[in-house]
Amino acid sequence: MQEEMQELANQDIVNQETVNNETTVDRESTYLESILKFLYQILWHVETTGLDCLPDNGPALIVGNTSGYIPWPALMLIYALIEKKNKHRTVYTLIDSNHTENKKLNSYLHNLNFVPWSYDNAKQLLEKGEIIVIFPEDNKVVGKTKSTQNRTKRFDWTKFLPAVELHVPIYPLATLGVDEAHLVLDNSNFFSQFFNSKVFPITQFFPWLSFPFNLAALPVPWKMKIMPALSYNLAKDREDIQEKAKKIALRAEGDVQAEINRLLRSRCR
Amino acid sequence: MVNWTHLKTLVNESPVQALHRRNPVFFERYADKIDGFGFDLNTWAQWEPFFRFCFEDYFKVTVQGIENIPGKGSALIVGNHSGLLPIDGAMMSMAMCNSHPSPRRIRYLITDWFFHLPLLGGWMRRTGQVRASLEIADKLLKNDELIGLYPEGIRGVGKTFKDRYRVVDFHPGFVKLAISGQIPIIPVATVGGDEIFPNIMSLPKMAQFLHLPFFPITPAFPWLPFPLWMTPLPVKWFINIHKPIKLDYPPEKAHDRKLVREIARDIQYEIQRDLNDLFDRRKTLFTGWDDH
Numbered sequence: 001m002q003e004e005m006q007e008l009a010n011q012d013i014v015n016q017e018t019v020n021n022e023t024t025v026d027r028e029s030t031y032l033e034s035i036l037k038f039l040y041q042i043l044w045h046v047e048t049t050g051l052d053c054l055p056d057n058g059p060a061l062i063v064g065n066t067s068g069y070i071p072w073p074a075l076m077l078i079y080a081l082i083e084k085k086n087k088h089r090t091v092y093t094l095i096d097s098n099h100t101e102n103k104k105l106n107s108y109l110h111n112l113n114f115v116p117w118s119y120d121n122a123k124q125l126l127e128k129g130e131i132i133v134i135f136p137e138d139n140k141v142v143g144k145t146k147s148t149q150n151r152t153k154r155f156d157w158t159k160f161l162p163a164v165e166l167h168v169p170i171y172p173l174a175t176l177g178v179d180e181a182h183l184v185l186d187n188s189n190f191f192s193q194f195f196n197s198k199v200f201p202i203t204q205f206f207p208w209l210s211f212p213f214n215l216a217a218l219p220v221p222w223k224m225k226i227m228p229a230l231s232y233n234l235a236k237d238r239e240d241i242q243e244k245a246k247k248i249a250l251r252a253e254g255d256v257q258a259e260i261n262r263l264l265r266s267r268c269r
Numbered sequence: 270m271v272n273w274t275h276l277k278t279l280v281n282e283s284p285v286q287a288l289h290r291r292n293p294v295f296f297e298r299y300a301d302k303i304d305g306f307g308f309d310l311n312t313w314a315q316w317e318p319f320f321r322f323c324f325e326d327y328f329k330v331t332v333q334g335i336e337n338i339p340g341k342g343s344a345l346i347v348g349n350h351s352g353l354l355p356i357d358g359a360m361m362s363m364a365m366c367n368s369h370p371s372p373r374r375i376r377y378l379i380t381d382w383f384f385h386l387p388l389l390g391g392w393m394r395r396t397g398q399v400r401a402s403l404e405i406a407d408k409l410l411k412n413d414e415l416i417g418l419y420p421e422g423i424r425g426v427g428k429t430f431k432d433r434y435r436v437v438d439f440h441p442g443f444v445k446l447a448i449s450g451q452i453p454i455i456p457v458a459t460v461g462g463d464e465i466f467p468n469i470m471s472l473p474k475m476a477q478f479l480h481l482p483f484f485p486i487t488p489a490f491p492w493l494p495f496p497l498w499m500t501p502l503p504v505k506w507f508i509n510i511h512k513p514i515k516l517d518y519p520p521e522k523a524h525d526r527k528l529v530r531e532i533a534r535d536i537q538y539e540i541q542r543d544l545n546d547l548f549d550r551r552k553t554l555f556t557g558w559d560d561h
Contacts, residue, residue, distance in 0.1 A: 147548065147549070148545075148548070148549050151545045151548065151549070152545065153545075154542070250535075250538065250539075250542075251535070251538070253538070253542065254534065254535070254537070254538025254539075254541065254542070255538075257538070257541055257542075257545070258436075258438065258534075258537070258538070258541070261432070261435040261436065261437075261541075262438075264431075264432065264435065265432060265435075
């Protein structure tokens, strides 16, 4: 599955003409857009702010928090950009290739410009001037229980390396609501060992229902905010790139958490 | 099982003698010295057994990294604020008084509001707390004192239960103080304090009416009579004291607002990250952490 997805991704990356001429939604059948519209407007009432921060052209890296198997904030961001007609930018989402092993789901995700995370993929997309989205908390976010809701896990600084190397602007994205929408009741150690997976979350829908119903989410209102780009100087050498990536990962994680805290407080006023 | 030994000292022995016997280093450091800000060793000795009981027997506080606080010289101890009554400062003072190899007092900078309260203002002065002002802080630094402050201010203690361990943006004044005084900053993350008085909701209009910074509704307040509503839950605490951060900037950089804001933000994020980790690893409210 990993190879298959990588192959699909490589086709996209190599075939620049295809990428430039077609936006995600142009290629995608209308029902995918309808699903996104339903999720964005009806199920989660997503309020997105800060889209204006994103550059009209040139590369950018968006880093954010997420929860669950699928990085839903990326999908909501895609729809937010569609809805905001003056933004004709494609967003590529880089996810861990072992994030999900469902073939059907992977095919949908691929059509929505989901690409397996690798240093080379990220670098190639940035060099082409694309906007890429990453969720550097990785698999740790799949099983966020109520006590750890809206609390970011450590950001993996290595995922910032391509952007820091190319001195690409980095935009933190805070999403409030995604954790509550994908509430995990408990993480089963027994089943995670049995299935040899890192986590095995028990939700209201998983594993009780079949795909795609087990991916269902609760109708919780969302707020998404893209913050202004983090400022940093051009790195001089390999060591400097790593140092800067570590520092920026900490800063981005802190910015996202602080914004989630602010959004939470404002939600209750 | 609660151990009442520390409270018994209040009845069986003169508090000053008890402090001298148990903690001679602390006693001799401050005995017979007049403090310009009102610290009184007798008052400290009277209240120390009570807060020591809270620290060791009631909240069963675990302290990690006490060795990061210097035995001499100035430093700025900065942490997340918690609890409706600021007991976190008292617990930190207990840690410094009883767990440090070179016990010292911490001078907490307290908002003026508390000093206006009858009885409480004088008591706080006598136990070593001072009004929060740059002028006072500068004087304390010159006296090589340890200064403690909570840059969230009063907003930090008024958090509701669902906002527990979510740091409110730090006021950057402490960074200015650290750079101008050329002293290290020691970040401290405290888990436990935000749950001892579970603040279900705040009533801002009532607070405004009564001229209070906040008016909380807890399971005990305002329903139970005084002082029962002040009874905290026996939640297990964890205090993680980080390594000192030495800011290598000349004193004139204290006026660089952008730099000061950035450093304050980085320290805020460091504390928040630690709180998230500690909160995630905690097993239950009353049993705390398995690995400590």
